[in-house]
Amino acid sequence: MAETTRDTQTPESGDSSPRTPAALRPSAQPPTLAEPLRVGAPASVAGGVTAVVKAMQHAWDEMGVMRGAQTLLKVNQAHGFDCPGCAWPDPAHRSAFEFCENGAKAVAEEATTARVTPDFFQKWSLVDLAAQTDHWLGKQGRLTHPMVLREGASHYEPVSWDEAFALVASELHALGAPDEAAFYTSGRTSNEAAFLYQLLVRRFGTNNLPDCSNMCHESSGTALTETVGIGKGTVTLEDFEKARLIVVIGQNPGTNHPRMLTALEAAKRQGCRIVSINPLPEAGLQRFKHPQAVRGVLGGGTPLSDAFLQVRINGDVALLQGLGKALLEREARAPGTVVARDFVESETLGFEAWAAHLAGVSWDDVVEQSGIPRERLETVAGWMAETDQIIWCWAMGLTQHKNAVGNIQEVVNLTLLRGAIGKPGAGLCPVRGHSNVQGDRTMGINERPRPAFLKSLGAEFGFTPPEHHGLDVVATIEAMRAERVKVFFALGGNFLSATPDTEATAEALRRTRLTVHVSTKLNRAHLVTGRRALILPCLGRTERDTQASGPQFVTVENSMGVVHTSRGTLPPASEHLLSEPALVARLARAVLGPKDTVPWEELAADYGRVRERIARVIPGFEDFNRRVLEPGGFSLPNGPREGRFTTTSGKAHFTVHPMPRWELEPGQLLMMTIRTHDQYNTTVYGLDDRYRGIKAGRRVVMLNAEDMKELGVTAGQPVDLTSHFEGERRVARKFVVVPYDIPRRCAATYFPEANVLVPLHSIADKSRTPTSKSVVITLVPSVDLPALEASR
Numbered sequence: 001m002a003e004t005t006r007d008t009q010t011p012e013s014g015d016s017s018p019r020t021p022a023a024l025r026p027s028a029q030p031p032t033l034a035e036p037l038r039v040g041a042p043a044s045v046a047g048g049v050t051a052v053v054k055a056m057q058h059a060w061d062e063m064g065v066m067r068g069a070q071t072l073l074k075v076n077q078a079h080g081f082d083c084p085g086c087a088w089p090d091p092a093h094r095s096a097f098e099f100c101e102n103g104a105k106a107v108a109e110e111a112t113t114a115r116v117t118p119d120f121f122q123k124w125s126l127v128d129l130a131a132q133t134d135h136w137l138g139k140q141g142r143l144t145h146p147m148v149l150r151e152g153a154s155h156y157e158p159v160s161w162d163e164a165f166a167l168v169a170s171e172l173h174a175l176g177a178p179d180e181a182a183f184y185t186s187g188r189t190s191n192e193a194a195f196l197y198q199l200l201v202r203r204f205g206t207n208n209l210p211d212c213s214n215m216c217h218e219s220s221g222t223a224l225t226e227t228v229g230i231g232k233g234t235v236t237l238e239d240f241e242k243a244r245l246i247v248v249i250g251q252n253p254g255t256n257h258p259r260m261l262t263a264l265e266a267a268k269r270q271g272c273r274i275v276s277i278n279p280l281p282e283a284g285l286q287r288f289k290h291p292q293a294v295r296g297v298l299g300g301g302t303p304l305s306d307a308f309l310q311v312r313i314n315g316d317v318a319l320l321q322g323l324g325k326a327l328l329e330r331e332a333r334a335p336g337t338v339v340a341r342d343f344v345e346s347e348t349l350g351f352e353a354w355a356a357h358l359a360g361v362s363w364d365d366v367v368e369q370s371g372i373p374r375e376r377l378e379t380v381a382g383w384m385a386e387t388d389q390i391i392w393c394w395a396m397g398l399t400q401h402k403n404a405v406g407n408i409q410e411v412v413n414l415t416l417l418r419g420a421i422g423k424p425g426a427g428l429c430p431v432r433g434h435s436n437v438q439g440d441r442t443m444g445i446n447e448r449p450r451p452a453f454l455k456s457l458g459a460e461f462g463f464t465p466p467e468h469h470g471l472d473v474v475a476t477i478e479a480m481r482a483e484r485v486k487v488f489f490a491l492g493g494n495f496l497s498a499t500p501d502t503e504a505t506a507e508a509l510r511r512t513r514l515t516v517h518v519s520t521k522l523n524r525a526h527l528v529t530g531r532r533a534l535i536l537p538c539l540g541r542t543e544r545d546t547q548a549s550g551p552q553f554v555t556v557e558n559s560m561g562v563v564h565t566s567r568g569t570l571p572p573a574s575e576h577l578l579s580e581p582a583l584v585a586r587l588a589r590a591v592l593g594p595k596d597t598v599p600w601e602e603l604a605a606d607y608g609r610v611r612e613r614i615a616r617v618i619p620g621f622e623d624f625n626r627r628v629l630e631p632g633g634f635s636l637p638n639g640p641r642e643g644r645f646t647t648t649s650g651k652a653h654f655t656v657h658p659m660p661r662w663e664l665e666p667g668q669l670l671m672m673t674i675r676t677h678d679q680y681n682t683t684v685y686g687l688d689d690r691y692r693g694i695k696a697g698r699r700v701v702m703l704n705a706e707d708m709k710e711l712g713v714t715a716g717q718p719v720d721l722t723s724h725f726e727g728e729r730r731v732a733r734k735f736v737v738v739p740y741d742i743p744r745r746c747a748a749t750y751f752p753e754a755n756v757l758v759p760l761h762s763i764a765d766k767s768r769t770p771t772s773k774s775v776v777i778t779l780v781p782s783v784d785l786p787a788l789e790a791s792r
């Protein structure tokens with residue numbers, strides 16, 4: 001097959017839209033600036049006083065001293081708002097400071113006093129805005145007015161809410177079929193807004209509900225549904241107090257779930273062992289200084305990991321099979337000591353096939369593919385054999401590979417072998433990202449809804465919801481490229497920069513008739529538009545929400561299936577903002593017409609009425625309005641947690657997976673795209689990755705020093721990266737080389753700058769999640785392209 005190359009930074013290449021000459025088009029990527037990069041030693045301890053100082057700095061810079069302090073004191077309190085940071089649960093006994101450095105940044109980002117007004121949009125054209133960095137775009141502040149980009153216009157202009165809704169309605173009505181529209185959701189949307197949104201979309205007539213889960217924990221949901229019968233984790237926060245062994249695999253909690261370190265520290269102090277499995281020695285997994293405890297202010301902090309297995313990127317199946325093999329060999333030496341026989345016999349299927357498969361796996365392959373010596377695996381297997389109070393935690397390091405579902409199912413295999421599920425201190429813990437991503441799925445944001453859900457929804461609202469499956473994220477991009485989807489609507493998020501293959505996604509969005517974003521802050525997705533575009537500004541979590549019946553609260557579901565309230569306390573950023581539930585209800589009326597039988601206005605006037613409907617449609621929400629007001633909220637039913645596997649067979653399933661093999665050609669590396677300590681997904685808070693010692697720059701590529709020698713590149717040198725997939729090549733220019741403690745032939749870059757390199761069609765088996773942590777690249781020293789730079 002002939003190779004095709006897309007130089008993603010050469011404006012005239014690629015399949016350019018016939019409508020606008022490339023030079024006049026807003027750029028889909030941030031500019032490549034010369035960053036004053038500073039590289040120091042990585043930190044070996046997370047938290048401590050610096051974390052508090054950094055949190056306060058961000059809060060004060062964005063909000064001022066008083067508003068900053070008052071706002072942070074409301075985070076994650078029983079009568080306050082849910083932190084818009086991560087989905088880690090709140091402890092039953094909360095301290096006054098139930099937030100972390102990065103939660104404080106997330107709050108500050110939303111509660112900033114800076115504003116993006118109509119004057120701002122009059123001054124800045126789309127092309128000029130797109131020439132700014134993502135960091136700059138975010139710093140401009142909160143959106144204050146609904147804005148429209150009219151056909152052919154270079155600037156957004158203010159528009160009334162009624163006109164905005166009428167525009168969406170007229171474009172939707174002009175479609176040949178409801179499936180020509182797609183409705184994206186990001187995971188910050190409340191349960192109430194998400195429920196109304198999916199109802200609107202299904203009454204309109206489609207299941208095209210792609211969401212950020214498709215790029216996130218979809219692999220976990222798929223893997224767990226097949227094997228244990230529920231697409232969620234099985235542990236509660238209390239289990240962390242009882243566990244004897246906690247494994248953190250493919251996750252960087254020090255940065256992405258800092259409050260989890262408090263739970264790990266507490267477990268550790270009670271004698272629990274912690275094992276971390278990661279290509280990088282992440283600071284938060286080595287040592288932790290609790291910023292709100294005296295021992296975290298004085299002294300060196302608590303060492304966390306008892307063992308650190310520095311696995312090669314995507315070497316986890318090999319590593320987990322090695323652990324399984326070591327455990328089965330122990331069992332053979334001392335029968336009855338390792339395999340939880342009674343549990344395996346009465347509650348599971350497939351053990352024999354799995355054991356037979358591992359017997360055929362060679363230790364040489366395990367060691368070669370994982371990069372971990374056999375003795376180290378034997379040690380950890382020994383710890384696993386000592387206890388059945390084992391918790392496995394994971395995040396994107398397992399979910400974003402071709403064999404992601406296999407990764408997670410290998411974790412399930414080890415869990416079932418030990419019977420380490422459905423008992424105190426044991427179970428499976430996929431650590432969610434966005435603060436309500438799990439709740440959104442529970443509310444029916446799902447392009448492949450379960451028939452029982454549709455039946456129940458249809459019965460409650462008297463209609464027949466569409467049954468055929470809708471489009472996920474990657475399929476939506478493809479459909480827009482092929483002009484099969486012509487209207488793109490997003491409830492939150494940054495579809496352009498979060499998705500793989502940035503230039504392909506940009507081209508897809510440009511081919512639509514209308515792009516609409518419901519947002520709190522300006523981002524690059526507002527700049528790469530369809531023929532027409534809307535920005536619809538909404539209230540954030542931190543803000544008071546008052547509707548016709550009075551003050552409202554919303555509800556969210558955390559990573560452990562606990563549903564609780566979230567109540568904003570700050571005055572809204574602008575009087576023109578709508579809450580997400582109100583916005584969806586008004587849109588629904590505009591789209592579905594005055595005769596639609598759903599009482600949209602009544603539902604928006606009192607969210608308690610939305611919760612009444614949810615209670616009737618979704619199992620586990622019975623008596624929702626009363627139970628959610630109990631302290632701490634309530635837990636949703638969870639079969640495996642209660643010892644019932646809700647698979648079709650009623651049993652948990654062992655599964656067999658081939659060991660994936662590295663197939664790199666000479667000079668090729670396997671690259672993962674990860675988050676810095678100073679970002680929330682595509683929102684860039686600052687330019688430092690403090691724990692990794694990388695400051696004042698984001699366009700970096702971390703490499704093993706030996707590989708650097710072999711490739712003939714030096715620290716600080718700018719290189720161009722090329723990704724390779726099925727004969728396609730994608731190029732990203734000027735990433736600065738940083739030597740780092742990373743396994744041979746592995747590389748790391750930051751999301752979203754490196755998303756241009758993630759091939760659109762490189763997706764996980766079954767879950768279809770883009771393989772953002774398994775990108776095959778080569779690199780060459782950058783050559784300056786003065787002519788090209790000048791032409792932009």
Ligand SMILES: Nc1nc2c(c(=O)[nH]1)N[C@H]1C(S)=C(S)[C@@H](COP(=O)(O)OP(=O)(O)OC[C@H]3O[C@@H](n4cnc5c(=O)[nH]c(N)nc54)[C@H](O)[C@@H]3O)O[C@H]1N2
Nearest residue numbers: 102250251252256313314395396397433434674675680681
């Ligand atoms: N402050 C902050 N908090 C966040 C976010 C944020 O951007 N900023 N994002 C939120 C969201 S939506 C999510 S999903 C989570 C993400 O939370 P994480 O999954 O922790 O985020 P990543 O930075 O993608 O890091 C993945 C980790 O996996 C490791 N890894 C990569 N490849 C492999 C592999 O092949 N095997 C193993 N074992 N490890 C690997 C990386 O070295 C890194 O430590 O965080 C949430 N919380």
Ligand SMILES: Nc1nc2c(c(=O)[nH]1)N[C@H]1C(S)=C(S)[C@@H](COP(=O)(O)OP(=O)(O)OC[C@H]3O[C@@H](n4cnc5c(=O)[nH]c(N)nc54)[C@H](O)[C@@H]3O)O[C@H]1N2
Nearest residue numbers: 186216492493494498518519520521523673681682751772
């Ligand atoms: N290469 C690579 N790509 C990745 C990943 C990776 O690890 N590597 N991770 C993937 C993952 S795990 C995820 S979850 C996705 C994230 O994908 P998204 O969820 O689409 O992206 P975010 O950057 O979280 O969205 C940020 C925007 O959301 C808006 N926003 C913030 N709060 C609110 C709110 O309360 N309401 C509304 N309506 N809007 C709000 C703001 O305008 C802000 O600019 O990215 C994925 N992409």
Ligand SMILES: [Mo]
Nearest residue numbers: 216217433434
């Ligand atoms: Mo995520």
